[in-house]
Amino acid sequence: MNLDQALKTYIEESRELLQEIEDGLLRVEQEADTADTVNAIFRAAHTIKGSAGLFGLDYLVAFTHGVESVLDRVRDGSLGIDAELVALMLECRDHISALVEHAAEGAMTATPELDAGGQTLTTRLNVYLGKQPPATTPAAPEAVEARVEASGGGRVGCDCWHISLRFGRESLRNGMDPLSFLRYLATLGDIVSIETLTDALPAAADMDPEQCYLGYEIKFRSDADKATIEGVFEFALEDSQIHILPPRGRVADYLDMIKALPEDDLRLGEILCRVGSLTEHELQEALGAQAAGAQAEQGEATEPAPIGDILVGAGMVQPELVDAALDKQKQTREHRAQESRVVRVDADKLDRLINLVGELVIAGASTNLIAQRAGMADLLEATSTLSRLVEEVRDSALTLRMVQIGATFSRFQRVVRDVSRELGKEIQLVITGAETELDKTVVEKIGDPLMHLVRNSMDHGIEAPDARVARGKPAQGTLRLNAYHDSGSIVIEVGDDGGGLNRQRILDKAIERGIVQAGQNLSDQEICQLIFEPGFSTAAAVTNLSGRGVGMDVVRKNIEALRGTIEIDSVEGQGTTIRIRLPLTLAIIDGFLVGIGGSSFVIPLEAVAECVELSEADRAASRDRHYLNLRGEVLPFLRLREVFDVDGLPPRRENVVVVQYGKQRAGLVVDELMGEFQTVIKPLGRLFGHIRGIGGSTILGSGEVALILDVPSLVQRTSEREGRALAPPHALSVQ
Amino acid sequence: MVNVERKGDGCAVRIEGEMTIYTAADLKPALLAPLADCRELELDLAQVAEIDTAGLQLLALAKLEAARAGGDLRLINHSDAVRDVLDLCGMVGFFGDPVVIPS
Amino acid sequence: MAKTILIVDDSASLRQVVSIALKGAGYDVIEGCDGKDALAKLNGQKVHLIISDVNMPNMDGITFVKEVKQLPAYKFTPIIMLTTESQEAKKAEGQAAGAKAWVVKPFQPQQMLTAVSKLILP
Numbered sequence: 030m031n032l033d034q035a036l037k038t039y040i041e042e043s044r045e046l047l048q049e050i051e052d053g054l055l056r057v058e059q060e061a062d063t064a065d066t067v068n069a070i071f072r073a074a075h076t077i078k079g080s081a082g083l084f085g086l087d088y089l090v091a092f093t094h095g096v097e098s099v100l101d102r103v104r105d106g107s108l109g110i111d112a113e114l115v116a117l118m119l120e121c122r123d124h125i126s127a128l129v130e131h132a133a134e135g136a137m138t139a140t141p142e143l144d145a146g147g148q149t150l151t152t153r154l155n156v157y158l159g160k161q162p163p164a165t166t167p168a169a170p171e172a173v174e175a176r177v178e179a180s181g182g183g184r185v186g187c188d189c190w191h192i193s194l195r196f197g198r199e200s201l202r203n204g205m206d207p208l209s210f211l212r213y214l215a216t217l218g219d220i221v222s223i224e225t226l227t228d229a230l231p232a233a234a235d236m237d238p239e240q241c242y243l244g245y246e247i248k249f250r251s252d253a254d255k256a257t258i259e260g261v262f263e264f265a266l267e268d269s270q271i272h273i274l275p276p277r278g279r280v281a282d283y284l285d286m287i288k289a290l291p292e293d294d295l296r297l298g299e300i301l302c303r304v305g306s307l308t309e310h311e312l313q314e315a316l317g318a319q320a321a322g323a324q325a326e327q328g329e330a331t332e333p334a335p336i337g338d339i340l341v342g343a344g345m346v347q348p349e350l351v352d353a354a355l356d357k358q359k360q361t362r363e364h365r366a367q368e369s370r371v372v373r374v375d376a377d378k379l380d381r382l383i384n385l386v387g388e389l390v391i392a393g394a395s396t397n398l399i400a401q402r403a404g405m406a407d408l409l410e411a412t413s414t415l416s417r418l419v420e421e422v423r424d425s426a427l428t429l430r431m432v433q434i435g436a437t438f439s440r441f442q443r444v445v446r447d448v449s450r451e452l453g454k455e456i457q458l459v460i461t462g463a464e465t466e467l468d469k470t471v472v473e474k475i476g477d478p479l480m481h482l483v484r485n486s487m488d489h490g491i492e493a494p495d496a497r498v499a500r501g502k503p504a505q506g507t508l509r510l511n512a513y514h515d516s517g518s519i520v521i522e523v524g525d526d527g528g529g530l531n532r533q534r535i536l537d538k539a540i541e542r543g544i545v546q547a548g549q550n551l552s553d554q555e556i557c558q559l560i561f562e563p564g565f566s567t568a569a570a571v572t573n574l575s576g577r578g579v580g581m582d583v584v585r586k587n588i589e590a591l592r593g594t595i596e597i598d599s600v601e602g603q604g605t606t607i608r609i610r611l612p613l614t615l616a617i618i619d620g621f622l623v624g625i626g627g628s629s630f631v632i633p634l635e636a637v638a639e640c641v642e643l644s645e646a647d648r649a650a651s652r653d654r655h656y657l658n659l660r661g662e663v664l665p666f667l668r669l670r671e672v673f674d675v676d677g678l679p680p681r682r683e684n685v686v687v688v689q690y691g692k693q694r695a696g697l698v699v700d701e702l703m704g705e706f707q708t709v710i711k712p713l714g715r716l717f718g719h720i721r722g723i724g725g726s727t728i729l730g731s732g733e734v735a736l737i738l739d740v741p742s743l744v745q746r747t748s749e750r751e752g753r754a755l756a757p758p759h760a761l762s763v764q
Numbered sequence: 765m766v767n768v769e770r771k772g773d774g775c776a777v778r779i780e781g782e783m784t785i786y787t788a789a790d791l792k793p794a795l796l797a798p799l800a801d802c803r804e805l806e807l808d809l810a811q812v813a814e815i816d817t818a819g820l821q822l823l824a825l826a827k828l829e830a831a832r833a834g835g836d837l838r839l840i841n842h843s844d845a846v847r848d849v850l851d852l853c854g855m856v857g858f859f860g861d862p863v864v865i866p867s
Numbered sequence: 868m869a870k871t872i873l874i875v876d877d878s879a880s881l882r883q884v885v886s887i888a889l890k891g892a893g894y895d896v897i898e899g900c901d902g903k904d905a906l907a908k909l910n911g912q913k914v915h916l917i918i919s920d921v922n923m924p925n926m927d928g929i930t931f932v933k934e935v936k937q938l939p940a941y942k943f944t945p946i947i948m949l950t951t952e953s954q955e956a957k958k959a960e961g962q963a964a965g966a967k968a969w970v971v972k973p974f975q976p977q978q979m980l981t982a983v984s985k986l987i988l989p
Binding site for chain 3 (some may be wrong): 079205208216261263373
């Protein structure tokens with residue numbers, strides 16, 4: 030059985046459940062009525078444990094069991110939940126998380142370190158369970174088989190088991206069909222002979238066809254042990270009378286059984302003989318003994334009572350009765366956590382769907398074209414309806430990839446709690462807009478940059494409590510995470526009510542680091558943006574969290590890689606808000622369409638700075654050099670016609686699209702400017718994956734394919750060439 | 765579903781579908797009705813696709829009822845499902861009908 | 868014709884493992900992620916056995932068993948309840964509702980197969 034895929038599901042599921050546990054633990058302290066939350070935490074731990082067992086991850090089962098037990102006591106109200114217990118539970122959660130990650134690597138046993146860590150926590154958990162550390166191992170249950178053979182009564186000669194079955198009347202209604210048990214029994218050995226007893230069938234008028242009246246006497250040959258054979262009828266115990274006598278069993282036991290069964294003794298004896306479990310002689314002996322016993326009741330009574338391995342039936346019901354009583358106590362509110370109903374779909378499947386929809390767009394467009402050519406009005410109408418529907422399908426397919434940002438946000442509850450303790454600051458996290466949706470790929474990539482911004486705000490933004498009080502602010506600082514949609518983008522804000530950015534200090538630092546020139550005139554926003562420059566840091570104290578001067582530039586890089594932008598609002602003394610603006614999805618792009626010869630190319634719109642016409646002078650000069658003069662600025666450029674080896678001669682008038690990546694700019698020379706449009710990105714196949722300068726493809730309304738330019742790599746290409754070209758000294762004489 | 769066809773002194777009864785706990789309540793009266801005025805009952809089980817304990821004990825009941833009324837009930841054309849169950853329970857002898865075992 | 872089993876549990880990995888084990892043994896499997904979902908999935912089709920967890924969101928196992936026992940097509944269908952040693956009370960509740968068989972969590976796939984085989988063979 031290959032469980033690799035299922036194990037993956039388990040790991041992913043456990044990670045989610047661990048997140049739920051963490052969220053719950055952080056929430057539970059603030060709640061008046063904790064029942065729902067505690068129940069949700071319990072259920073999550075329970076599920077992690079339950080599924081771990083399936084994979085034989087015993088170390089996970091063992092540790093989680095302790096956690097579950099404590100949670101169960103919280104759930105039934107016998108244990109209160111306080112800050113100390115929450116802290117312990119958070120530690121346990123982290124340990125489970127470590128175990129899960131350990132399991133993710135395919136380990137079937139824990140490492141000694143994990144074991145030791147688990148042991149420490151288990152000891153602390155046991156305090157809540159009122160358990161002493163295990164000093165002595167509990168005595169092994171007394172071996173039943175070891176009992177001394179009872180006096181009196183010989184043994185039967187048959188080397189087979191004898192099984193006697195009288196099923197409960199309701200068995201059939203309960204779905205417990207005796208035939209099923211017999212079929213299963215037959216898989217454990219050989220049913221040598223069997224008698225079906227119809228004695229209990231009443232007259233037709235009184236017979237309820239949904240009740241069970243049949244009984245069975247079975248001679249069964251098997252190497253299975255008693256527990257296994259008993260196990261066959263495990264689910265039929267209720268209301269059923271089941272006797273299992275071992276091979277060469279005692280005659281006395283047969284006698285007990287015969288007496289216990291409802292049928293007439295003689296008839297039963299006959300049946301047992303017919304089945305072959307008893308010989309005529311043994312039967313005579315048994316019935317003879319019975320007769321003797323009847324004369325001397327006392328003698329019979331002194332014989333030790335048969336141990337439970339003979340009579341399985343009635344006695345077993347007892348525990349259930351006890352349970353029913355316990356049940357009443359335990360009937361605490363069983364609230365179900367509101368868990369959104371989610372279908373888990375492989376991201377690849379979604380991508381495939383979106384790709385197919387893309388194909389559908391092409392097919393639709395060509396149909397449309399044919400309809401136009403044919404000039405059939407009704408066909409045109411039909412195809413336009415079709416293309417509208419296809420567009421809707423495309424949009425809803427894209428929304429399938431959308432997930433709420435809330436899960437990403439709430440992860441920071443823990444970070445803020447832990448970090449603020451570490452820093453000795455009081456910080457509360459306020460989350461808004463958690464239901465805002467964005468593309469799953471974006472969500473996955475936004476976590477790290479956000480982490481950096483949050484830590485940065487806590488470290489450098491929010492002041493220490495006494496400093497805050499001195500400034501007339503509440504001692505507790507507030508960190509805000511907010512998200513909302515704004516004209517086709519999602520905006521994520523990380524805000525704090527801390528000290529704000531000190532522009533002068535930033536500027537001084539930037540000048541000191543040589544990032545800007547002393548005389549440069551910079552706007553407020555430009556100054557703020559300087560903190561995203563590589564190697565920039567203003568923090569007076571370097572902590573282990575941030576402030577090492579790395580990070581903020583990485584944040585900007587990450588955001589830009591997602592085709593996003595970052596801006597800062599900061600009021601000195603009042604706080605800072607960093608606003609990240611991202612495209613809703615990476616699958617759709619606002620493009621600028623250009624033409625070269627017969628081919629179309631798409632330039633991502635956010636990379637386009639401006640468009641200019643290639644002047645006659647530049648055109649003439651460009652045969653020798655690869656830069657042009659853009660209002661006094663040296664602008665390296667590329668002829669896309671050459672880059673992509675497009676056939677044909679350039680038209681008389683060419684255009685330059687000025688693109689920008691980071692601080693670098695470059696011109697792309699094209700034949701024709703065709704305007705903006707929004708399009709779905711289709712990834713390139715593996716065959717084209719290595720081609721530099723192309724990031725993907727898309728389909729135009731005409732059904733034609735247009736390649737999407739990879740601006741960063743094109744810009745890089747110009748600067749590489751520029752580097753080579755600029756090497757000879759004469760090149761420096763350019764304006 | 766039960767089809768009853770008169771054949772002189774007797775009845776030919778054909779059971780189709782499943783003889784299970786789900787159909788037992790309907791089958792019981794349908795199966796017992798012909799017994800009221802037929803001494804000889806032939807039960808064709810060729811079309812019994814599924815049979816469980818509930819179905820088996822209805823057959824047993826019919827057999828016993830027929831005997832009680834001084835008549836006779838014969839099972840014929842046992843389907844695979846019926847044959848399996850009769851074998852499993854050692855009931856072939858109880859009904860005493862020849863069971864055709866396919867080669 | 869293969870026998871069909873419905874497995875109801877909110878853990879996707881549990882369903883996946885049980886499903887692999889059962890399919891490997893020759894059963895057909897339908898999955899439901901909670902009681903409500905399971906009722907929708909049943910939708911009248913023939914099912915020979917139901918395996919259901921107790922503790923689930925939306926509709927718990929006990930309610931699900933009660934509901935399913937009301938439906939004519941499933942009122943006699945055997946039901947295996949997934950219980951825990953800490954939920955003995957739940958087991959009794961499930962039995963009262965009509966789930967007479969049980970498997971204690973955590974279990975190994977083979978244990979589930981054994982329990983299922985007692986009630987229906989593939």
